[in-house]
Amino acid sequence: MYDGGKIIIGLIIGIGLFLSPFFYNAGKAAKAPEPELTAMAKEAKVCVAQKSYMRESHFTMLDEWRNTSVRDGERYYTAWDGKKYYKSLQVTCMDCHSNKTKFCDQCHNYVDVDPYCWDCHIVPEEKK
Amino acid sequence: MLERAIKGTHGYWGWLIFLLALMGLGLGCYLYQFFEGLKITGMSRDVSWGLYIGQLTYFVGVAASGVMVVLPCYLHDYKAFGRITVLGEFLAVASIIMCLLFVFVDLGNPVRIMNVILYPSLKSILFWDMIVLNVYMLLNIIIGWNVLAAERKGVHYRQWIKVLIYISIPWAFSIHTVTAFLYAGIPGRHYWLTAIMAARFLSSAFCAGPALLILLCLIVRKVTKFDPGKEQIGTLAIIVTYAMILNVFFFMLEVFTAFYSQIPGHMHPIVFLFKGLQGHGNFVPWMWTAAVFAILSLVLLIVPATRRNEGTLTVACIILIIATWIDKGLGLIVGGFTPTPFHTVTEYWPTTPEMLITIGIWATGFFVLTILYKIAVSVKEEVAA
Amino acid sequence: MGVDRREFLKIAGYAALFGLGGKAAIDILAPGELEASMQGIPLTQGKRWSMVIDMRKCLKQQEAGKDGCKECMIACHREHNVPDWGNPKHAIKWIWQDKYEHVFPEHPNQFIDEGVRHKPFILLCNHCLNPPCVRVCPTQATFKRESDGIVAMDMHRCIGCRFCMAACPYGSRSFNWGDPRKAPKELNPDYPTNRAYPERSMGVVEKCNFCVELVAKGELPACVQACDKIKVHALNFGDLDAPESNVRKLLREHYTIRRKPALGTEPNLFYII
Numbered sequence: 033m034y035d036g037g038k039i040i041i042g043l044i045i046g047i048g049l050f051l052s053p054f055f056y057n058a059g060k061a062a063k064a065p066e067p068e069l070t071a072m073a074k075e076a077k078v079c080v081a082q083k084s085y086m087r088e089s090h091f092t093m094l095d096e097w098r099n100t101s102v103r104d105g106e107r108y109y110t111a112w113d114g115k116k117y118y119k120s121l122q123v124t125c126m127d128c129h130s131n132k133t134k135f136c137d138q139c140h141n142y143v144d145v146d147p148y149c150w151d152c153h154i155v156p157e158e159k160k
Numbered sequence: 161m162l163e164r165a166i167k168g169t170h171g172y173w174g175w176l177i178f179l180l181a182l183m184g185l186g187l188g189c190y191l192y193q194f195f196e197g198l199k200i201t202g203m204s205r206d207v208s209w210g211l212y213i214g215q216l217t218y219f220v221g222v223a224a225s226g227v228m229v230v231l232p233c234y235l236h237d238y239k240a241f242g243r244i245t246v247l248g249e250f251l252a253v254a255s256i257i258m259c260l261l262f263v264f265v266d267l268g269n270p271v272r273i274m275n276v277i278l279y280p281s282l283k284s285i286l287f288w289d290m291i292v293l294n295v296y297m298l299l300n301i302i303i304g305w306n307v308l309a310a311e312r313k314g315v316h317y318r319q320w321i322k323v324l325i326y327i328s329i330p331w332a333f334s335i336h337t338v339t340a341f342l343y344a345g346i347p348g349r350h351y352w353l354t355a356i357m358a359a360r361f362l363s364s365a366f367c368a369g370p371a372l373l374i375l376l377c378l379i380v381r382k383v384t385k386f387d388p389g390k391e392q393i394g395t396l397a398i399i400v401t402y403a404m405i406l407n408v409f410f411f412m413l414e415v416f417t418a419f420y421s422q423i424p425g426h427m428h429p430i431v432f433l434f435k436g437l438q439g440h441g442n443f444v445p446w447m448w449t450a451a452v453f454a455i456l457s458l459v460l461l462i463v464p465a466t467r468r469n470e471g472t473l474t475v476a477c478i479i480l481i482i483a484t485w486i487d488k489g490l491g492l493i494v495g496g497f498t499p500t501p502f503h504t505v506t507e508y509w510p511t512t513p514e515m516l517i518t519i520g521i522w523a524t525g526f527f528v529l530t531i532l533y534k535i536a537v538s539v540k541e542e543v544a545a
Numbered sequence: 546m547g548v549d550r551r552e553f554l555k556i557a558g559y560a561a562l563f564g565l566g567g568k569a570a571i572d573i574l575a576p577g578e579l580e581a582s583m584q585g586i587p588l589t590q591g592k593r594w595s596m597v598i599d600m601r602k603c604l605k606q607q608e609a610g611k612d613g614c615k616e617c618m619i620a621c622h623r624e625h626n627v628p629d630w631g632n633p634k635h636a637i638k639w640i641w642q643d644k645y646e647h648v649f650p651e652h653p654n655q656f657i658d659e660g661v662r663h664k665p666f667i668l669l670c671n672h673c674l675n676p677p678c679v680r681v682c683p684t685q686a687t688f689k690r691e692s693d694g695i696v697a698m699d700m701h702r703c704i705g706c707r708f709c710m711a712a713c714p715y716g717s718r719s720f721n722w723g724d725p726r727k728a729p730k731e732l733n734p735d736y737p738t739n740r741a742y743p744e745r746s747m748g749v750v751e752k753c754n755f756c757v758e759l760v761a762k763g764e765l766p767a768c769v770q771a772c773d774k775i776k777v778h779a780l781n782f783g784d785l786d787a788p789e790s791n792v793r794k795l796l797r798e799h800y801t802i803r804r805k806p807a808l809g810t811e812p813n814l815f816y817i818i
Binding site for chain 2: 633634635636638643646647648650651653677680681682683684685686702703704705706707708710711712713714715716719720721722723724746747748749750805808809810
């Protein structure tokens with residue numbers, strides 16, 4: 033191998049740089065935020081699906097909702113308990129969860145996702 | 161073979177840095193467009209496509225024209241073109257890259273571009289255009305690269321490459337036909353709704369592309385030790401001549417149908433482009449420039465003495481490229497949108513950022529082309545030495 | 546695998562287990578009564594929505610007021626959060642006015658009746674039976690609803706290629722050249738005007754949706770409601786597929802014209818002149 037030494041040194045520096053964010057941030061994990069419920073949400077007790085499902089897969093459901101309501105015209109969702117809901121992020125979800133900053137944004141910021149829902153859907157007015 | 165691209169003269173590096181600077185400028189303007197929206201362009205609700213889609217159309221033609229060196233070489237066993245097929249193929253690759261970039265910068269929602277593949281729509285010509293363009297680019301990369309590698313080793317290329325070459329020939333015609341179908345199948349846009357659109361596209365491609373290739377061959381001869389050959393350039397010039405005659409002829413057919421039938425819808429776009437309509441005529445000087453250049457280039461090409469003289473041939477090629485570019489890269493799009501569905505005229509002219517983005521993409525194309533040609537020419541110089 | 550579908554399969558599976566037929570399974574999934582009460586029958590049952598515009602009534606009302614009548618346009622653009630850009634090149638139009646000669650350019654007539662010459666006609670998407678915009682869309686972001694024929698837009702999917710704008714021979718499609726939220730504030734003081742309806746993101750195409758969201762609830766489109774409210778009744782919305790519907794009755798009794806019928810797009814908008 034020509035210039036073997038140089039290549040190996042270069043590789044080490046390269047890998048070191050690549051891994052540096054991990055070393056830099058090691059042990060500094062921020063505490064996962066807990067979504068806050070509004071009084072209305074607490075009172076309702078149940079969401080459109082089980083809490084564990086909503087926590088892990090609300091985006092799957094929202095994706096399904098937007099496709100079926102916009103494209104297939106199926107505007108109502110029957111929940112596990114037989115209750116019916118109008119499929120709408122803006123009107124149904126955010127009616128109960130009107131505290132977007134504490135309910136949505138906290139977690140989205142924590143896991144660093146930036147859903148483009150709010151490019152079009154109107155954010156509820158929150159009391160400061 | 162790639163390493164040949166990083167060994168070059170000061171001139172080579174200076175040229176690449178110049179192109180990189182233009183690319184940077186274009187990228188900067190694109191970021192501005194990305195955050196502010198397409199309102200920074202000259203396009204409007206009435207003329208909803210402009211310079212970008214015009215460039216897409218023009219460079220699909222340049223890409224397709226690679227077949228004009230491949231076809232004589234492989235189907236007619238015209239050996240002389242064997243020297244320059246790779247130049248045609250690499251020109252096609254660089255052109256398609258430009259095309260894809262022009263589509264990309266024209267999108268309102270570029271981050272969703274994969275939706276075209278996620279939700280394939282077989283009835284949409286744009287879906288098929290994407291397929292044929294990408295496959296054509298791959299074919300040319302694979303063919304060009306393998307044939308060049310074989311040439312370097314002094315062996316014959318593999319048999320499967322030959323199969324790909326035969327596929328690439330009709331494929332070249334298909335890319336420009338499909339691109340013409342983008343326009344020719346739309347009801348209510350009279351300038352586009354014509355069965356001869358694909359034929360016009362192919363004829364203008366087969367004159368503009370080889371004309372560009374002639375200029376590139378002359379540059380290669382000047383700046384490197386590789387000479388693409390006098391015979392090769394002469395044959396290309398004949399191809400350019402016939403294709404340009406057809407191109408002008410096909411356009412005159414459009415003019416006849418429009419003005420002898422006297423159907424207003426057919427006449428209006430042509431009147432707008434060459435005379436102005438309802439007091440709007442910002443394309444008139446451009447279209448007449450194109451017309452005069454087209455005729456001049458034809459004279460220079462048809463007269464054997466001026467076609468064979470490389471000085472006058474260069475002039476002919478340059479003005480032919482300008483003429484076809486105005487016709488296809490500018491007039492075709494705006495003519496299709498004029499008059500509007502309400503028979504009014506909305507003027508279009510590209511804005512400065514729009515032009516800089518366009519220049520940035522041209523620079524990107526030339527950057528890719530320079531590197532590919534550098535590799536090809538270096539290999540050819542080595543083989544000759 | 547979607548939630549709805551998964552849910553469906555689960556119930557269908559149980560139903561099969563207990564030896565129930567398809568009908569019974571569907572009944573468990575969606576009890577008939579509830580469905581009906583929530584979806585406002587019969588307006589939701591149209592198979593081919595269309596509109597008959599009585600221009601005689603419309604023009605009469607327009608001439609009555611000093612600045613004409615803009616009720617339908619105001620109502621629609623408020624309902625759907627359509628901003629005013631102040632620049633005709635970037636205008637978003639769902640329902641708008643243009644003069645007769647521009648609306649029917651293929652009917653040139655130098656000596657036409659003064660009753661229509663230069664008169665402002667109402668324009669909106671034709672919801673064509675054979676829509677070229679749908680044919681050209683590379684992502685199916687615009688599509689024709691099989692159930693009722695509405696030509697709809699899926700704003701989540703549109704990539705903004707604007708092929709549909711080139712294909713539409715009626716100028717019924719508008720592109721968001723900029724972010725609607727950045728539209729001039731002085732022109733849009735109370736934007737967004739309807740907090741129950743979304744806005745749009747930059748770079749998507751939009752158009753009249755025949756108020757699909759209102760029709761689903763059993764209400765008439767916003768423009769029709771606005772016109773009815775001032776008791777003009779120039780806009781008539783109904784099902785072209787039902788022989789006894791209001792629109793079919795109007796078409797039987799009046800001579801109507803459509804825009805650019807020669808193009809074969811089969812518009813579902815009719816004008817009584």
